[in-house]
Amino acid sequence: MSGPRATLTHVTSALPGLFVSFEGGDGAGKSTQARLLGEWLTGLGREVVLTREPGGTELGHLLRDAVLHGDHVDARTEALLYATDRAHHVASLVRPALARGAVVVTDRYLDSSVAYQGSGRDLGADEVERLSLWAVDGLLPALTVLLDLDPAAGMSRLTGDPDRLESAGDEFHRRTRQAFLDRAAADPGRWLVLDATRPVDELAALVRARVAALTGLDASLPVAGGGA
Template sequence: MTPPAGLFLSFEGGDGAGKSTQARLLGEWLTGLGHEVVLTREPGGTELGVLLRDAVLHGDHVDARTEALLYATDRAHHVASLVRPALARGAVVVTDRYLDSSVAYQGSGRDLGADEVERLSLWAVDGLLPALTVLLDLDPVAGKARLTGDPDRLERAGDEFHRRTREAFLGRATAEPGRWLVLDATRPVDELADAIRERVAPLLGVVP
């Protein structure tokens, strides 16, 4: 396929790591530089995604394979209806979670097999990967302490589940350092934002 004209960026990490905050701050900086910015998330970045998010995170129990397929369904629709059109018109798309979350959570956390889930996810998005994935790394116990409100199905999955997902994220980042930026999520918010801008700036040909 024709390479996208815009720039695709993703944020990954455990719950409570600060992904939404950093995505918002990055979006504000990019907007200030004159870029069209599309902030989105998975699941839930589209109307269909909102329904699927509610089903997979807050609905009745679903087995692990059904969970993986629901995420893949959301991602396929998200990319086809929102992400690719935005990239085609030259926007910067910043997503809170993308397919690396499925590989970590369903592939490793749910023991479905990272390779199988990755193949499913790549097929769902026709091979589209971010130019940069920012991993905000945080110990799962510390992340749980940051959460407010009633926990969803994944947040209730247990410490061992979240330990496996963290290791999966770190393993993927180590294997593909050109696409990943790993940051200690316990650092101050402004320091994290500066480090992210420093890595994103060359992708846009600007000074951070």
């Protein structure tokens, strides 16, 4: 993995916008923290594009349903479906937004594929990373926030019927959690690792502080409406 990251990390630096991703296991609070960051930035006058993978585009909705809720697909097909969604997502939504100076905040990005399909599905982290980087032409976030949570605790937070990944088993989720932690340790300049059991407002403040350091904004400025 060191080869692709050494040459392609932080391609976003050439674009005027800011790219932030949230990663972690199911139930860790990624969607909540992405929304709170978006609300804070919007309140400060920045254009924010909130999105997710899979499913951030019209095509992505179809692929999300196929890969998470459709008929059984094998592990390689699953990885290719995620890469297809990501390639289209970046080309049609993420890069154009970054090019016009927006902040793009995504709930999951390619690190999820490396953790879930590469490590969780045993396809090989290096292979899945190369596929993912090729799909997005090397685009990585300037900041990736990992909300770290024990998989059992995360599952207890979920409601509704589990999807294909949520029902993959305890060992699968232990491998994916460790994969996230290993990736964060290998690239601390891009990652911010937070204990997802901390209160929501504390987590939001820590995320704002890191984003403020990247943008020159004042992290102490309140969220519009006075919330966290």
